[in-house]
Amino acid sequence: MKKIVLYGVRHVELRRDIEFFLDDGYEISGYSDTYYRSDVLDGKRFIPPEQLRNEEFDFIIPLSFRAPTLTDMISALTLLGISPQKIVRPTMFLNQGAEKMQVDLLADIEAQYHGETGLMFGLSYSLRGIFEKKLRPVFYDCSWHGLDIYYSRRIFQYMQRRHMLSSVRTALLVFPYYIFHYDMSRTFYHYRTGQMFALRGLKDWHNYQQTSEASEYIANYQMFGKKVSDFYRFRRYEQQNRGIYQGKDHEGLVNGAWFHAYPETVAENETLFAAFCHELMEENITPILIVPPYYLEGLNQASLAAVDQTKRKFYQIIEAMGSVAVFDFFDVFANRREFFADLTHLNSDGAEAFTELINQRVLQGRKETDL
Numbered sequence: 001m002k003k004i005v006l007y008g009v010r011h012v013e014l015r016r017d018i019e020f021f022l023d024d025g026y027e028i029s030g031y032s033d034t035y036y037r038s039d040v041l042d043g044k045r046f047i048p049p050e051q052l053r054n055e056e057f058d059f060i061i062p063l064s065f066r067a068p069t070l071t072d073m074i075s076a077l078t079l080l081g082i083s084p085q086k087i088v089r090p091t092m093f094l095n096q097g098a099e100k101m102q103v104d105l106l107a108d109i110e111a112q113y114h115g116e117t118g119l120m121f122g123l124s125y126s127l128r129g130i131f132e133k134k135l136r137p138v139f140y141d142c143s144w145h146g147l148d149i150y151y152s153r154r155i156f157q158y159m160q161r162r163h164m165l166s167s168v169r170t171a172l173l174v175f176p177y178y179i180f181h182y183d184m185s186r187t188f189y190h191y192r193t194g195q196m197f198a199l200r201g202l203k204d205w206h207n208y209q210q211t212s213e214a215s216e217y218i219a220n221y222q223m224f225g226k227k228v229s230d231f232y233r234f235r236r237y238e239q240q241n242r243g244i245y246q247g248k249d250h251e252g253l254v255n256g257a258w259f260h261a262y263p264e265t266v267a268e269n270e271t272l273f274a275a276f277c278h279e280l281m282e283e284n285i286t287p288i289l290i291v292p293p294y295y296l297e298g299l300n301q302a303s304l305a306a307v308d309q310t311k312r313k314f315y316q317i318i319e320a321m322g323s324v325a326v327f328d329f330f331d332v333f334a335n336r337r338e339f340f341a342d343l344t345h346l347n348s349d350g351a352e353a354f355t356e357l358i359n360q361r362v363l364q365g366r367k368e369t370d371l
Helices: 012-021 049-054 067-079 105-112 124-129 149-161 177-181 188-192 195-202 214-232 263-282 301-321 348-363
Strands: 002-007 026-032 044-046 059-062 118-122 139-141 170-174 286-291 325-328
Touching (some): 012 214, 124 170, 124 348, 149 263, 188 214, 286 348, 325 348
Parallel strands (some): 002 059, 118 170, 170 286
8 A cells, every 4th residue: 555645735625636536555644734733634644844754655745736836845845855756746637627538448448349340540640530430341449649559559459368359350550651750658748638548557658767757647647547537437439620720821830750750769660560560460450551631731841841751761661561551641631721620630521531532442342351
């Protein structure tokens, strides 16, 4: 049983949330606060701040919704001799209720996969840009925001261990050109937004040690994740987005993954992708690589140059493997502003059109036994 101290007892709402959602493997051993003096609070020991360094506990959680106040509290605790590794902000409860809206991808698979003959893996491009229920035949969507090659493969391996693949014949891998440059576990954005939280069932945070502050977010998932998930029971839903991109043409900038090719990440992803495709084919599942569309008219010159360079590297890697069919739709809607919610993501009209293109150009004509 790991011991937790809560520091800052005046924030009653936050304190009650933490007490309610704290995992059964943890216990609150006491409270502390510079503005409060007592022997007992809510039936727990009250520990004067100056005595904290002599206490045995695993983590101390400063309680405030305000970032500047949290910074001051952490500084005060550090001056009191508390190890920074033991100080954990309650990040799960600081993002305007985002903790209530995080899915559990593995639980969704268990509840919602019903033997579809196709699986789809990818990032938000497929999650938002393909209506898997309108594919012919219907696919099950394993996509998630920011999902990389590593975690796509881990989800597949989870289904494999659960003997869920007997009906599957096709896997659509919907990846952008920059996929070999990209490691979800090294991208802090996915911790801050809680998108990594959706993968908590894997209990695998991959290269999180390379990401500043990731450990703090993972500690939150471990302390509160199960009860938060069980309480809110949020499920994925089909997103309808009728908005149209409003930016000016030739001025948009693609994300940083297009501009940085980290050799270690690229090398790891090449190995992972080859292993993933091999494992799919060992299960008699045909992998099909699909490059999703972008609104190219909206990109500035720096972005177009980065795209061109990344595309060349992408095809060098794919051609060296030689065993994966590629359907490249990157420029199919190059000037169709009405199909995009932003520079890189389709809106609902675009998703309808892209889904039908996949039906016609990728899936149509394949034998039922292949699907």
